Amino acid sequence: MGKLIFYIIIAILAYWIINNRKSRKEKKETPLEPIEDMVSCTYCGIHLPKSEAISDRNRYFCCTEHCHQHTNSPS
Incomplete structure (x- = not known):
């Protein structure tokens, strides 16, 4: 009777460990x-x-002020 309880406990622990690993992978x-x-x-x-x-003519600016300063600058 003692061996039967021992094997049932081992089976429950193995089942619990396998399910716990699956849920970790899903997370x-x-x-x-x-x-x-x-x-x-x-x-x-x-x-x-x-x-x-x-964006202005395939050029990018961080703010409108920089866009205006670049487009109004002589170059």
Whole structure:
């Protein structure tokens, strides 16, 4: 009778360990957020996400002031 209880306990522990590992793997496999392209300001050179940059003729700026200063500068 003692051996039967021992084997049942071992079976329960093995089942618990296997299920615990599966749930850990599922938690680790969360989808990552897509990586956003970075651009640098043509005027000052600071890097910022493309979605936050101001675009003017395939050039990117960090703010409207830099955009105006670059377009109004003699070059």
